[in-house]
Amino acid sequence: MSTPTTSFDREAAARIARSKNEPAWLVEWRENAADLAAKLELPKPEKMPLHRWTLDQYGTNRPGNVVTSVSDLPAAITELLPQDEKGTLIVQHNSSVVFTRLSDELKAQGVVLSSLEEAARTHEDLLRKHFMTLYAKDEHKMAALHAALWNGGVFLYVPKNVVIEEPIQALLFADDAEATFMPHILVIADQHSGVSFVEQVATLLPSTEATLLHNSAVEVFAKPGAKVRYASVHHMDASAIDVTYRRATLDNDSRIEWIIGDLHNGNTLTDTKSILKGNGSTSNSMIITVGRGSQRMSITTQAVHFGRSSESDMITRAVMKEEATAIINGVTKIEHGATKANGQQTEKVLMLSPKARGDANPILLIDEDDVKAGHAASVGQVNPDQVYYLMSRGISKTEAERLIIHGFLDPVVSEIPLEGLREQLHRILERKLG
Structure with a gap:
């Protein structure tokens, strides 16, 4: 059995890219990211010492077996899937996408659903224009590692004026603790389009001393007038570490809804951020988390207003048990020029044990006078x-x-x-x- 990778360099990153027949620009991208990873420091979330976490086991490339039918997927995966055999679906198993289902009707309308690796070959222009522009590879060490090692992933493009009524589901699943499990999800909703995207991340890991690192990223681009609903549920084994950065950018009159269940059983670092660039853009973020045992969690939600008359609302609810610790951060930032903006946030923590800890930190950063902003935070028992x-x-x-x-x-x-x-x-x- 191979040993999970605990270090890598520019040459190793290039080998990974070439083994997948990736285009030259992506080989160079991974090489540069590997260089950055060797130089950059870990992110520094408030009151959460990441240097104590096992973040240096990056795994090895373990692709799953590609199938043409849901019935051919492992039973552990099919148990997590809806019974509807016609719904739009994409499945990643360990280090690669193994199944995609997209109706002929949606294909005829120009909808694209594929692994991000395939999109690098078939939709290079779209990918290069958007990939890791919201979550930059030089942001910190975890971002650089993700840029160098990402695998599988999801690419969704919804063309102009196309509204998809039924939710699109993605299941990202790992059952190999030594696999590289670093998916990247890229959603592009063109002008006046609409889509609901449902992401589920799950594991079924054997008893092992190995730590599975889920170092993932989500980027959502809502073009003018587009409406995106992004729902996500993470429920992995305690031996896994969940590091997830979610980003969305909103053009004029566009909207994002984040519906997040950060219900992972191990240490968790998530950061969900909406960038309201356009006038009249709106963001609504609803996040729940439950901590138990000795879990350590850092849950951050952000809204940054640039557009006039932009609105954001953030609601985070956490339940803490036993000796779990959670740092809940809400950040609303209204930039100069974002007149008539309205930013609201609420953080509530419910404590079920005297040994549990939950910190709620609402933060307002206002650089404009003609705006509305407010926050509420509470920590208490039932x-x-x-x-x-x-x-x-x-x-x-x-x-x-x-x-x-x-x-x-x-x-x-x-x-x-x-x-x-x-x-x-x-x-x-x-x-x-x-």
């Missing part, structure tokens, strides 16, 4: 009055607390645009809260 009320109706204390906690999280759970995934999310929450 309301005893609510528990008492439910118990007075014949409900046990344990069940009363369970109902209150689920009600606390439901405003986000209920927004997941796939019924099967909503039901699965409820099961994940039952396990994490049980």
Whole structure:
């Protein structure tokens, strides 16, 4: 059995690119990123010492087996997929995409769904114009590592005036702790288009001392008038580390909805950011997380306003159990010139153990006078009055607390645009809260 890679250089990055027959520009891209990774420092999230995490096991390239039917996928994958056999779907297994399903009707409308690796060959101009322009490879060490080692991934292009009614689902799955698992998702919604994209990241890892590093990135481009709904649920094993940076840029009158369930069982660093460049652009971010055991989590949500009359709303809800620690950051920044902008944020942390820790840090950075901005933050225990009320109706204390906690999280759970995934999310929450 091979040993996970703990170091690499420019030459190793080039070998990876050439082994996949990637174009020359991408070979050079990976080489330059490898050089940066050797120089740059780790990101420095507040009160979260990343140098203590195992972030230097990058894995080895372990492609999955390409199949032409969902029934040919491993059982562990099919159990996570919807029963609908006609829905749009893309699946990554360990280091590569193994299955894609896109209807002839959507293809005829110009919709493109493929692995990012395939898009580098078939849609080079679009890819080069957008790839890692929102999440730059020189941002920090993890960004450079991602740029050098990303694999599989998703490329979605929705043409002008095309509105896709049914959600597009992506399942990113790993069952090999020594595989490189670094997908990159790139969504381009052209003018006045509309799409709902549902991403699920899951693992089924054997008992091993190896640490799986999920170092991923999401970039969403909403062109003028476009509407994008991006739902994401992460539920990996405790032996994995989740590092995920999500970015969206919004042109005039465009909209992004982030619906995020960061329900990973191990250490977690996520950063979800909307850049409201266009006038009249809007961003709505709803994020939940549950910490248990000795988990360490840094959950950051950001909105940066450049456009006039742009609006953002951020809601983060966290439940902390046992000895888990979470740092919840909300950052609203209104740049000079973004008149009539409105930025609101709310962070709420529910503590279920005296040993758990949850910090809620709302931050407003305002560089314009004619705007609205506000924040609210709270950290507390389950309301005893609510528990008492439910118990007075014949409900046990344990069940009363369970109902209150689920009600606390439901405003986000209920927004997941796939019924099967909503039901699965409820099961994940039952396990994490049980």
